[in-house]
Amino acid sequence: MTVLDARSLNRAALARQSLLDRADRSVLDAVAHLGGMQAQEPQEPFVGLWSRLRDFAPSALSGLLTGRRVVRTHLMRRTVHLVTADDVLAWRSRHDAMLRGRVLGTYRRELEGVDLDELAAAGRAVMADGEPRSMGDLARAVAGRWPDAGPRPLGEMLVAALIPMVQLPPRGLWRTRAGVRNAPVAAWLGREVDPPAPPGTDPVGEALVRRYLAAYGPAASADLRAWCGLAGLPAAVAAVRGELVAFRDERGRRLLDLPDAPRPDPDTPAPVRFLPAFDNAVLGYQDRGRIIDDAHRGLSVTGARFVLVDGRVSATWTVEDGDTVTVTPLRPLTRAERIEVDEEGRALASFLSEGDSDRVRVAAAPS
Numbered sequence: 001m002t003v004l005d006a007r008s009l010n011r012a013a014l015a016r017q018s019l020l021d022r023a024d025r026s027v028l029d030a031v032a033h034l035g036g037m038q039a040q041e042p043q044e045p046f047v048g049l050w051s052r053l054r055d056f057a058p059s060a061l062s063g064l065l066t067g068r069r070v071v072r073t074h075l076m077r078r079t080v081h082l083v084t085a086d087d088v089l090a091w092r093s094r095h096d097a098m099l100r101g102r103v104l105g106t107y108r109r110e111l112e113g114v115d116l117d118e119l120a121a122a123g124r125a126v127m128a129d130g131e132p133r134s135m136g137d138l139a140r141a142v143a144g145r146w147p148d149a150g151p152r153p154l155g156e157m158l159v160a161a162l163i164p165m166v167q168l169p170p171r172g173l174w175r176t177r178a179g180v181r182n183a184p185v186a187a188w189l190g191r192e193v194d195p196p197a198p199p200g201t202d203p204v205g206e207a208l209v210r211r212y213l214a215a216y217g218p219a220a221s222a223d224l225r226a227w228c229g230l231a232g233l234p235a236a237v238a239a240v241r242g243e244l245v246a247f248r249d250e251r252g253r254r255l256l257d258l259p260d261a262p263r264p265d266p267d268t269p270a271p272v273r274f275l276p277a278f279d280n281a282v283l284g285y286q287d288r289g290r291i292i293d294d295a296h297r298g299l300s301v302t303g304a305r306f307v308l309v310d311g312r313v314s315a316t317w318t319v320e321d322g323d324t325v326t327v328t329p330l331r332p333l334t335r336a337e338r339i340e341v342d343e344e345g346r347a348l349a350s351f352l353s354e355g356d357s358d359r360v361r362v363a364a365a366p367s
Contacts, residue, residue, distance in 0.1 A: 004218060004247045004255065007266040009290040010311045015262040016215050017281045018052035019273045019308065027053065027060045028084060031070055035211050035227075036083035038283065039072055041303070042172045044276035045082045050351050051273045058174035065169050068189055072167040074160040077229035078102040079278075080167065085189050092164045092185065092193040094204040098229050099161035107153035114146050119154065120162040124184075132168050132181035135159045164193050175354075205236030210243075210258065216284050218247050218257035226286035253287070270311035272337075272344040274325075277303040282313065296330055309337050317345070323357035325349040329365035338362055 004012075014020045023030065030053055031037060037045045050056045064070040073088050075081045078099055083091075104111060122142045127133065133141075139155030146154060159165050164185040170178040186192045197203055212224050221237055237256070247255040257263070275281060282291055282300045292300060292313040299306075299316065307315035307327055314337075315329040325345045333341065345360035 002247050003250060004263075005250055005266065006290050007311075008263065009218065009249065009255075011264040011266050011268050011270065012218060012262065013216060013281065013290055014270055014308075014311050015264050015268075016217065019281065019311075020264065020268065020270060022052060022054040024054055027056070028064055028069055031064075031082060032084045032087065034215050034280065035208075036076060036081040036087065036280075038079060038278040038280050039082040039172065040080040041277050042072075042178075043175070044278065044305075045172075046174060047274065047276040047305075047348070047352075048279055050348070051275065062169075062173045065172055071185070071188065072172050073165060073185070074099060076227060078160055082172070088164070088166070088185060089189065089191060089193050091204055091208070093196045094202075094208075095228075095230065096161070096196075098231065100157075102229070103153075103157045103161045107149075107156065110149050110153040111157060114149055114154075114157075116157065116162060119146070119157060123158040123163050127163065127184055127187070130187060132183040134180055135182065138182065202232070202236045202239070205230070205233050206240050209233070209236050209240050212284075213244070213256065213258050214261060216280075217261055218255040218263070219285065220249075220253045220255055220287070222253075222286040223284070227280065227284040249287075251287070270308065272340045273308040274317055274344060274348050275306045275308065277305050279306070282306065307341060309333065309341065315341065317348075319349075319352060320361075323349065323353045324359040324361055325352070327360065327362045329363065332365040332367075333362075 027049060030049060037048055039045050046058050046061060049061060068085060070082055070084050071088055072080055072082055075083060075095055122145060123138060126138060126141045135155035136151060138158055139151035143151050143154060159182050165182040166185055166188050168181045168183055170176045171180055208228060209224065212227055213219060216227065221234060225233060244256045245259045247257065249255055282288055288297055288300065296313055304316045305318065306313045307317050309315065314331055315327050317325055317327045320326045325348050327341055327345055341362060342360050346358040349360055350358045
């Protein structure tokens with residue numbers, strides 16, 4: 001069986017994430033291809049798309065949000081993701097058990113004795129008037145029936161698990177600050193989420209295997225689960241196994257892939273790319289060694305924004321003084337690498353400021 005080294009896996013991931021060459025696809029197609037984008041920080045998907053698409057216009061994503069073609073919702077790993085309307089309708093039921101389990105894992109003591117079906121019914125009754133609500137408002141509206149639980153556990157269970165919800169615009173629009181207002185998926189999109197599949201079948205799980213490999217492969221089953229957080233996927237993997245090809249990585253893990261998916265030459269040059277916080281190009285794997293060194297892995301869950309140099313996480317970046325992109329290297333950069341980081345950083349600063357600034361500061365590298 002062919003063994004793929006870390007560099008080969010890196011170039012394959014970059015190609016599928018449109019981080020080797022910016023893609024010409026539409027914003028809607030890009031969000032669909034990526035299987036959604038991590039979006040708990042509302043402005044971060046704009047940077048993720050800018051780094052992946054040629055001629056990306058932020059108004060295109062804002063228009064998809066207000067036009068109800070993409071939505072912000074709790075989905076993979078119980079985190080807020082930007083996903084297409086079609087995908088949230090098709091996928092949400094398959095995520096129900098995981099979402100409930102993850103909220104209970106955080107608030108098991110507080111929610112002990114709360115009948116979740118009764119809580120869901122109470123929440124739906126409150127939302128039946130068609131008015132969007134914050135999580136706090138919804139929790140306070142039902143808290144009288146479960147005074148010992150506390151509003152935060154009740155609200156998170158309702159908004160993140162029991163009732164399929166979306167976060168409404170203006171939250172998530174370009175350069176806009178807005179609080180979270182929630183509405184049921186069915187009310188916002190005019191259609192109920194698809195019902196669960198019949199017992200013994202898992203069409204959504206099988207679709208997720210294919211979609212994940214198209215955007216992240218080659219990958220192990222553990223990587224797939226790390227991306228979506230779902231249990232019960234071995235059966236889905238087995239069901240589509242005949243469509244896939246297999247490799248091994250340098251640790252001996254079995255990797256699966258779509259036969260015709262891109263696997264570039266490992267010596268393919270990789271341009272500098274700036275990633276937003278919590279980008280799934282880093283978080284979407286159990287083994288993140290293809291893109292980030294173990295020494296820096298902890299940064300991936302802190303909200304650090306990364307700079308890829310030669311395809312790997314080599315620096316972090318922030319915006320200071322409102323308009324200056326500041327890059328902090330995690331390793332010494334060559335002169336050529338610093339020049340490329342500076343050029344891409346100037347382009348990012350111009351994008352973020354809508355042309356008002358191209359200021360970049362690259363801090364000293366660690367010795």
